[in-house]
Amino acid sequence: MAIINELKQKYSAGSMLMRIIYINIAVFVVLRLIGLCAVLFNPALMGILKWVEVSSNPWEVLRKPWTILTYAFAHYDMLHILFNMLWLYWLGRIFMEYFTSKQLAGLYVLGALGGAALYLLAYSTLPVFSTQAYMLGASASIIAIVVAMAVYNPDYKIGLLFIGDISLKWVALVTVMIDLFSVDSLNAGGHIAHIGGAIVGLVYALMMRRGHDITAPLNAVIDKVASLFSRKEKRGPGAPIGGSAYRGKAAGNNNANASQRPSETDLDRVLAKIKRSGYTALTDEERDILFSFGKKK
Numbered sequence: 001m002a003i004i005n006e007l008k009q010k011y012s013a014g015s016m017l018m019r020i021i022y023i024n025i026a027v028f029v030v031l032r033l034i035g036l037c038a039v040l041f042n043p044a045l046m047g048i049l050k051w052v053e054v055s056s057n058p059w060e061v062l063r064k065p066w067t068i069l070t071y072a073f074a075h076y077d078m079l080h081i082l083f084n085m086l087w088l089y090w091l092g093r094i095f096m097e098y099f100t101s102k103q104l105a106g107l108y109v110l111g112a113l114g115g116a117a118l119y120l121l122a123y124s125t126l127p128v129f130s131t132q133a134y135m136l137g138a139s140a141s142i143i144a145i146v147v148a149m150a151v152y153n154p155d156y157k158i159g160l161l162f163i164g165d166i167s168l169k170w171v172a173l174v175t176v177m178i179d180l181f182s183v184d185s186l187n188a189g190g191h192i193a194h195i196g197g198a199i200v201g202l203v204y205a206l207m208m209r210r211g212h213d214i215t216a217p218l219n220a221v222i223d224k225v226a227s228l229f230s231r232k233e234k235r236g237p238g239a240p241i242g243g244s245a246y247r248g249k250a251a252g253n254n255n256a257n258a259s260q261r262p263s264e265t266d267l268d269r270v271l272a273k274i275k276r277s278g279y280t281a282l283t284d285e286e287r288d289i290l291f292s293f294g295k296k297k
Contacts, residue, residue: 016101017092020073020108021085024138027052028075035076049076053134054116056123056189060132072112074136084138090158091146094168098152099208100283105222106215107148107204108141111197115140118196119189133189140197143179147172147201152208172198 011022031049038045054071055061061068075081095104116135123129149156150172157165179194207214270286 015096016105017089017096020092020105021088024073024075024081024085024088027073028081031074031076049074049136050134053136054119056120056129056133056135058120058124061120068116069109069112071116071136072108072138072141075138076136080137084142087142087146088138091142091149094149094156094158095145098149102219102284103213103215104145106219107144107201108138109218110204110215111141111144111200112138114144114200115193115196118199119193122192123189129188135189135193137190139190140193142197143175143194144197144201144204146175147198148205148208149201151202151205 011019014022031052034045034048051064052067052070052074054067055064075084092104095107119135123133146168150168154167154169156168158168158171159165160171176195176198179191179198182188182191185191204214266289270289273286
């Protein structure tokens with residue numbers, strides 16, 4: 001179908017931030033369609049939510065370990081996903097001014113894991129939580145990004161409706177305080193997970209100030225797994241076993257790729273971004289441009 005192909009193209013061409021948003025929206029649409037079918041045909045279909053929600057019961061999580069991550073990409077309420085995706089888009093764009101797309105994805109995943117960990121710990125140790133609960137939503141991951149930026153650049157100004165410009169540190173502080181004061185509410189598990197995500201964001205920013213990226217090990221694993229699949233796709237029928245078909249072609253005809261080499265304009269754009277936002281704000285492609293000119297020099 002044309003619409004499906006168009007969506008695939010937009011997903012492939014989109015940034016990591018937009019890809020995460022697309023995944024959240026796609027999962028939301030699927031879950032709502034299943035919910036509609038449950039109302040019309042078979043109420044038992046609603047049990048599908050248990051396969052993406054994270055349970056407060058550790059034994060159930062052991063049986064469905066993927067839920068400690070899938071819950072962070074799943075929403076069922078319209079307003080829930082609307083506000084979460086707006087938060088993610090606004091703060092994700094600010095995050096990308098200082099860090100890479102891989103770091104954004106890594107922090108999103110770590111925020112989800114941190115939220116799930118504190119959620120499970122609270123329900124397993126605090127006697128006030130005597131009943132089993134389930135949780136879904138991207139809030140823990142998003143708050144990890146919010147707190148990370150607020151700690152890394154606390155005086156960054158954002159504009160809020162009816163309030164005006166305000167520093168990120170105050171936005172993060174108010175958000176975390178609301179979660180702390182809401183632990184005794186009906187959505188206690190959700191607020192506890194938010195705090196877990198906030199802790200991950202705090203650790204990320206403090207470690208980045210020291211030059212250590214806590215998302216690097218996770219991204220290294222993801223890259224290795226991805227390379228196992230991409231290697232087979234890149235290898236052509238005449239390509240050597242140790243390399244891809246593209247490399248073999250490039251080695252035989254260097255002039256064929258001359259038009260693909262970065263220009264002086266590309267270099268000026270990268271240098272301007274370094275001056276404005278720092279080296280850590282460069283994407284992988286922009287770093288390759290800088291590296292290629294360094295080799296020429």
